[in-house]
Amino acid sequence: MMKEGSGVWMSPRQPMVAVSPSATYLSPAMGVPTPSPFSFSVASTRWSSSRPSIHYISLCLRVMTLVFSFGSSLALATTMSNNKRHDYFTMSNNKRDNYKQSFQYYPEFVYSIVITSLAFIYSAYQLFKGVTDIAFKAILISDKTSDYTSFIFDQLAGYLLVSCSSVTALTIHRQLESNTSLQKAAIVSVCMSLAALLTIAVCAILSGYKLSKRIMW
Known part of the structure; x- marks a missing residue:
C-alpha cells in the first residue's frame, strides 16, 4: 500500500503465531512418541537398586x-521319646531311663523349644517380608509401620x-x-x-537405627 503524496510504500503487518521450539523438530509423520514397554520394569529396578545396603x-x-x-529346636527335638509323661511311674526302669533322656521330661527344655520355634517363625516372616519389599515395593506393610513393629x-x-538360653x-x-x-x-541347642540371640540383637540395633533415623531426620 502506498501513501498518497509520498514515495514510501507501506504494507499491512501480518499477525505472528507463536511456535513451540520442539515443533520445529517434529514432523507430522513422527507423531507423539509412545512409552517403552519396559518402562515399568526399569522403574521397579531403579526402586529396588535404591534400597539402602542396611x-x-x-x-x-x-x-x-x-x-x-x-x-536349636531341632537339636532338642531329636531326643523326643514316644512314652507319655503321665505313664512315667508305671514304666519299667529301662523305660524311665530312656524317658529321662528326652526333652519332654524337663519343662525347661520344652520352654526352650517353644521360644526357639517362635523365633524361627518370626525370622521367617521378616525374611519373607524383606524379599517382598524388594520385589513388590512394600506391598505387605508400609515402611513406617514396619520400622515400629520390627x-x-x-x-x-x-x-x-x-531367658530360654539361660x-x-x-x-x-x-x-x-x-x-x-x-x-x-542340650549343649548344641544352647x-x-x-548364636540366634546375637544375630537378633544386631537386627534390633539396625531396627532402632532405622526408627531413630525416621523420627529424628
Whole structure:
C-alpha cells in the first residue's frame, strides 16, 4: 500500500503465531512418541537398586537367625521319646531311663523349644517380608509401620532368647548327667540359641537405627 503524496510504500503487518521450539523438530509423520514397554520394569529396578545396603544386611541377619533358631529346636527335638509323661511311674526302669533322656521330661527344655520355634517363625516372616519389599515395593506393610513393629518384636525376641538360653544352661549344669545324648543335644541347642540371640540383637540395633533415623531426620 502506498501513501498518497509520498514515495514510501507501506504494507499491512501480518499477525505472528507463536511456535513451540520442539515443533520445529517434529514432523507430522513422527507423531507423539509412545512409552517403552519396559518402562515399568526399569522403574521397579531403579526402586529396588535404591534400597539402602542396611536392608540387605538385615536380610542376611534374618537368614542367620532363621537357621540358628531352627537348629536349636531341632537339636532338642531329636531326643523326643514316644512314652507319655503321665505313664512315667508305671514304666519299667529301662523305660524311665530312656524317658529321662528326652526333652519332654524337663519343662525347661520344652520352654526352650517353644521360644526357639517362635523365633524361627518370626525370622521367617521378616525374611519373607524383606524379599517382598524388594520385589513388590512394600506391598505387605508400609515402611513406617514396619520400622515400629520390627523394633518392638526384635526386642521381645531377644529377651525371650536370653531367658530360654539361660534356663537351658542352668538345667544342663544342675540336672543332667554328663556324657549323655540329651546333654550333648542340650549343649548344641544352647550354642545355637546364643548364636540366634546375637544375630537378633544386631537386627534390633539396625531396627532402632532405622526408627531413630525416621523420627529424628
